[in-house]
Amino acid sequence: MSSTLFQKLLGAPFFRLPDSVRALHSVRGEGRYAGRATIARGRNPLARLCAAIAGLPPSANDVPTTVDFRTDAAGETWQRSFGGHPLRSRLRARDGLLRERVGPVQFRFALHVSDGAIWWQTVGVRLFGVLPLPVSWFADVRCREREHEGRYEFLVEASLPLIGPLIRYEGWLEPA
Template sequence: MTPTLFQGLLGASFYSLPPAVRALHDVRGRATYAGRATIVRGRNPLGRLCARVARLPAAREDVATAVTFDARPASETWHRDFGGQPMQSRLHREGRMLVERLGPLRFRFALHVQDDALWWRVGGVRLLGVLPLPASLFDRVYCREGEHAGRYTFQVEAALPLCGQLIHYEGWLEAVDPA
């Protein structure tokens, strides 16, 4: 069987992930997960503008959250819904990096497994797909995926120099329509 996008990127370390994280990244075809999230947005006006340009969701507490995954071996599309506010991204592989296109930005992430969690760390960013931005500007942008009480959990942080925090969101998901 052809490995999924995340299986191919992580290799053997994929199988050391908690079961809920493995299950989510073992999706083939289409699947929907649902749960709850809390979203915090920064207060800096420049940070708010950057968050708006990136089409990040508004601040909300304990909001109904759903993610529909359209997973192919070479790419995935994630359709997120935070209480009626959509956010979509496309992911694919470039060498050993996971590439996520979100709004006008194209992130390259290095993935690693540590302390029973999957971590995404920025290795490069391009604006509009062509203009490289210094990766050091994105040192405070990361994602942590884990498991708590049998549920898939996520935590995303995005903060930039001069802008401060753009967004922090975290929550949990469970399969409602597995592939």
Template sequence: MDRALSTPLFRRLLGTRFDTLPPQLRALHAIDTQATWRGEASILRGTNPLARLCAAMTGLPPSRHAVPTTIVFSIHDDAETWARDFGGARLRSRCTARDGFLHERLGPMTFRFALDARDDEIHWRTAGVRLLGVLPLPARWFADVRCREREHAGRYEFLVEAAMPVIGRLIRYEGWLVPA
């Protein structure tokens, strides 16, 4: 296998900044074949009918508080598959690196994220979106789709927020994980 492809995805994208991250962030993003992490999440979905439609299209989980959460990370060649289970509500995505960006395919949408490691956190900022992999959508529609990852009290923590103009919040979910 090509050495570049055997290097963990986030290490490829963050370069030497990866080495400055707290241990739990490095551990979660340095998986070489497969790993399971478990924890808990709280999910708040938007209530606007268009927000509900968009959330359903991408398979986003329903609103719940303190739901048991499991994520299985699987590495295949140059891609990572994240199989999330929020108390029985499943959400799967596929992540790859291309042109210095993280590309995450979620349902019919492919998001292009710029990653930034600062203040012991990883921040994801939307840089582009395509529908069905080919139709570019206006980036400004997705300016409020972002993620923050960090370590707190020895656990990996995440916060994902997605909102769009006019329709408002699609989803906000946050929680923590530890290796299973």
């Protein structure tokens, strides 16, 4: 059986992650996770415009959240729903980095494991997959995945220079 996307990218440290984090990143074929999330969008008009272009969910407290995973040999598709608001991304591995396409933006992340959590660090960004953008603009785009009280927990934050906070969403998920 071949390795999953995160197993490939993280190698041996993957197998030292807490059970709930390993399980979520071990889905093969199709799988669904469900939980709750809180979303805070930036208030700056430019932040709202950027969030709308990327298809990011609106601000909401404690909303039902689902993530449908579809995996194949090329990568994974994550179809999220935050209180009925969809957010889709496609993830692939290339050159040891995780590439995630959200709307017209493709992020390249270096993943590392520390204190039982997966940390995503932005190391490259392209618009429409071809136009490189300065990575310094995206230094405050990050993600942390961990286990808390036996459940998978996520935190995603994005802030841009001159615009300020774009979005912050956090919550938990369990197999559905």
